[in-house]
Amino acid sequence: MFDAETLPFGVFTALDRPGVRRVGVAVEDRVLDLSQARIPHPALFAYGTLDPFLVSGPEVWDRVRSALLEGTGGPYLPMSEVTMCLPYTVADYVDFYASEHHATNLGRLFRPGGEPLTHNWRHHPLAYHGRAGTVVVSGTGVVRPSGPHLEEGGTDPVFGPSGRLDFEAELGFVVGVPSSLGAPVSTAAFADHVFGVCVVNDWSARDLQAWEYVPLGPFLGKSFATSVSPWIVPLAALADARVPVPSASGDLARYLREDAAWGLDIGLDVRLNGHTVTRPPYRTTHWSPAQMVAHLTVNGAALRTGDLVASGTVSGPGAEEVGSLIELTRGGEEPIVLPGGAERAWLADYDEVAISASLAGGRYLGEVSGRVLPAVG
Ligand SMILES: O=C(O)/C=C/C(=O)CC(=O)CC(=O)O
Numbered sequence: 046m047f048d049a050e051t052l053p054f055g056v057f058t059a060l061d062r063p064g065v066r067r068v069g070v071a072v073e074d075r076v077l078d079l080s081q082a083r084i085p086h087p088a089l090f091a092y093g094t095l096d097p098f099l100v101s102g103p104e105v106w107d108r109v110r111s112a113l114l115e116g117t118g119g120p121y122l123p124m125s126e127v128t129m130c131l132p133y134t135v136a137d138y139v140d141f142y143a144s145e146h147h148a149t150n151l152g153r154l155f156r157p158g159g160e161p162l163t164h165n166w167r168h169h170p171l172a173y174h175g176r177a178g179t180v181v182v183s184g185t186g187v188v189r190p191s192g193p194h195l196e197e198g199g200t201d202p203v204f205g206p207s208g209r210l211d212f213e214a215e216l217g218f219v220v221g222v223p224s225s226l227g228a229p230v231s232t233a234a235f236a237d238h239v240f241g242v243c244v245v246n247d248w249s250a251r252d253l254q255a256w257e258y259v260p261l262g263p264f265l266g267k268s269f270a271t272s273v274s275p276w277i278v279p280l281a282a283l284a285d286a287r288v289p290v291p292s293a294s295g296d297l298a299r300y301l302r303e304d305a306a307w308g309l310d311i312g313l314d315v316r317l318n319g320h321t322v323t324r325p326p327y328r329t330t331h332w333s334p335a336q337m338v339a340h341l342t343v344n345g346a347a348l349r350t351g352d353l354v355a356s357g358t359v360s361g362p363g364a365e366e367v368g369s370l371i372e373l374t375r376g377g378e379e380p381i382v383l384p385g386g387a388e389r390a391w392l393a394d395y396d397e398v399a400i401s402a403s404l405a406g407g408r409y410l411g412e413v414s415g416r417v418l419p420a421v422g
């Protein structure tokens with residue numbers, strides 16, 4: 046349950062007005078209906094999407110948050126009576142690769158015999174462009190993808206359902222204010238553009254990915270679905286959670302330098318069919334959110350309202366801190382055993398993956414979940 050100060054924003058429907066999308070704020074076990082609340086800038090909340098609020102910028106974000114912190118009379122609905130929707134129009138989705146532990150682990154598994162970290166990794170954040178149109182809200186079923194992939198020992202691909210379906214536990218940063226084409230966004234300007242944080246599961250089909258990713262990067266192996274938590278936690282609610290990032294001590298290109306480069310002391314908890322299987326710590330992530338946005342725009346690429354900038358898989362140094370099954374099971378070689386005895390090298394049909402986030406002190410920041418559905422055809 047969210048506390049009374051986090052005040053995340055989302056979009057919901059409820060049976061008192063069936064099918065009508067409304068903007069809301071979560072306050073403990075209730076949802077404040079912003080389409081009818083007495084708050085500053087009410088017109089921003091009249092359209093059933095966060096888009097107008099996101100674009101309105103930090104001064105408006107702060108004014109609304111201050112009014113909410115002072116308290117408003119309602120109306121409120123019980124959290125148990127609302128259905129959450131994708132809260133904003135996802136513009137572009139970019140997925141970084143900012144965790145050194147994850148990048149090292151995947152390097153060993155995908156490129157055995159080579160250097161685990163590629164030479165470019167330490168010089169700047171690496172990323173690929175994902176598929177915004179298949180970003181789905183928590184609770185949406187994820188159909189097992191099909192595509193070309195190699196079978197064990199084969200040299201030519203077969204076409205069929207992925208046998209190596211995985212999750213990736215990540216944090217997402219949601220862009221509010223766009224930037225101009227041709228004008229890089231400095232690390233100092235991060236908070237002028239980015240509104241808040243959500244939890245992300247970047248579902249990945251490892252067999253499809255391994256076959257296709259050289260030389261252009263992930264495509265079908267990751268584009269079928271990316272799940273996001275429905276409540277966007279404002280950065281303003283996370284000021285006390287800032288921690289230094291490892292990259293702060295490195296010798297960096299000027300555009301990546303950041304006064305007091307900060308990450309967040311957020312812990313993730315990944316549950317498979319209700320059982321915690323790993324607890325990835327975001328605080329160990331090498332590249333900061335501001336460095337990711339500076340890198341994404343350094344060539345002049347513009348930000349758009351609704352851009353989702355994901356951290357990449359969050360993996361800590363410990364064996365039970367990694368953010369994906371491929372790491373937990375060492376490429377599928379060492380299946381995990383769930384309480385009750387079920388083994389998983391990869392996700393099975395009808396498995397449910399839930400990833401929740403909280404601060405070191407326990408403050409809840411949201412959850413993304415999704416169930417695997419059988420392949421079509
Ligand atoms: O090392 C690779 O070739 C692949 C890495 C990934 O699958 C990770 C990716 O999606 C980025 C991330 O989540 O860190």
Ligand SMILES: [Ca+2]
Pocket residue numbers: 140213215247357358
């Ligand atoms: Ca990813």
Ligand SMILES: [Mg+2]
Pocket residue numbers: 175176247248267268269270271
């Ligand atoms: Mg994806």
